[in-house]
Amino acid sequence: RAVAIGKAAPAMLAGAFGSLDGQLERALLITKHGHLQGREFPRSEILEAAHPVPDASSLAAGARLLEFLAAAPADIHWLFLISGGASSLVEVLPEGVSLAGVQRVNAWLLASGLPIERMNALRRRVSRIKGGRLREYLGGRPARVLLISDVPGDDPANIGSGLLHAATDAETLPDQLPSWLLALVHPV
Numbered sequence: 001r002a003v004a005i006g007k008a009a010p011a012m013l014a015g016a017f018g019s020l021d022g023q024l025e026r027a028l029l030i031t032k033h034g035h036l037q038g039r040e041f042p043r044s045e046i047l048e049a050a051h052p053v054p055d056a057s058s059l060a061a062g063a064r065l066l067e068f069l070a071a072a073p074a075d076i077h078w079l080f081l082i083s084g085g086a087s088s089l090v091e092v093l094p095e096g097v098s099l100a101g102v103q104r105v106n107a108w109l110l111a112s113g114l115p116i117e118r119m120n121a122l123r124r125r126v127s128r129i130k131g132g133r134l135r136e137y138l139g140g141r142p143a144r145v146l147l148i149s150d151v152p153g154d155d156p157a158n159i160g161s162g163l164l165h166a167a168t169d170a171e172t173l174p175d176q177l178p179s180w181l182l183a184l185v186h187p188v
Contacts, residue, residue, distance in 0.1 A: 001076050002027040003065065005090050006083030006160060007051065008148045010039050013081060017041060024079070028068045030061045030090050049089040053106045059099060062092040062129065069137045078143035084150030086160025087120065092128040101184050102126050108181060116151045118174050120161040125185035131157070132166030 002024050004013040009031045017024060027044040032051040047064060049057040072078075093102060105126055109119045124131035135143075143164065151158045156165035173185065 001025055001072055002079040002081065003030075003068065004028070004081040005030045005065075005086040005163070006081075006148070007032050007035055007085035007089075008083035009081060010036055010041075012083060012146070012148065013041055013044070014039060016079060016081060020079075025076075028065065030065065030086075032085055032089060033057075051085045051088040052110060053103050054088045054091045054099070055103070056099060058089055058091045059093065061090045065090055065129075065134075066092060066137055069139075072141070074139065074141065076141060078138060078141055080143055080145045080164060082145065082160045082163060083148040084159065086163060087123050087130070090129070090163075094126065094128050097126050097184055105181060105184060108178070112174075114174055117153075117155065117158050120158050121167070121173065122177075122181070122185060123161045124167070127161065129163055130161035132162055132164060134163040 002013065002016055004016070004027065009029055013027060013029050025043065027041060029041060029044055029046045030049055033048045036046065036048070045068070047061045049061045088106065091102065093099070105122065109122060112119070127133070129137070145164050147156055147159045149159050156162060157167040
């Protein structure tokens with residue numbers, strides 16, 4: 001089974017079907033509204049969500065992603081195809097964080113001028129799936145992860161805020177964060 005998330009996810013999934021068609025039983029594709037460009041995929045569920053600021057469609061995509069993972073047989077191998085935009089397109093919020101709160105965080109981050117790795121350090125703190133935590137939902141099943149990077153340094157922990165890759169070093173929060181933002185962040 002395959003999961004493709006990001007702005008380049010349709011092209012990545014098309015490539016996967018081109019190479020592995022008989023081996024891909026089912027796929028879940030989550031991409032930005034309008035990025036399908038008329039493509040159709042066999043045996044696939046397709047969701048479109050918001051970018052660059054998550055909205056209710058991003059939360060719906062996050063819930064569906066977890067359902068898709070949970071419903072898969074115990075003996076399958078996962079193929080994850082992740083590209084830029086995944087941070088906004090799919091989200092599962094921790095208890096106490098609302099959609100309005102995470103939208104405010106993302107709008108502030110986009111206007112902050114912070115480098116992407118600092119932005120994603122904060123995004124990971126207001127998510128149940130970023131920072132490698134999506135792995136918890138795989139039930140021990142193996143996964144191959146293919147990434148297309150749109151971030152300097154190509155660190156997997158920064159592509160899509162590291163859905164399947166935790167940051168390798170201790171992350172410090174940026175200096176001088178607004179108090180409302182500090183109240184939302186959770187430890188990673």
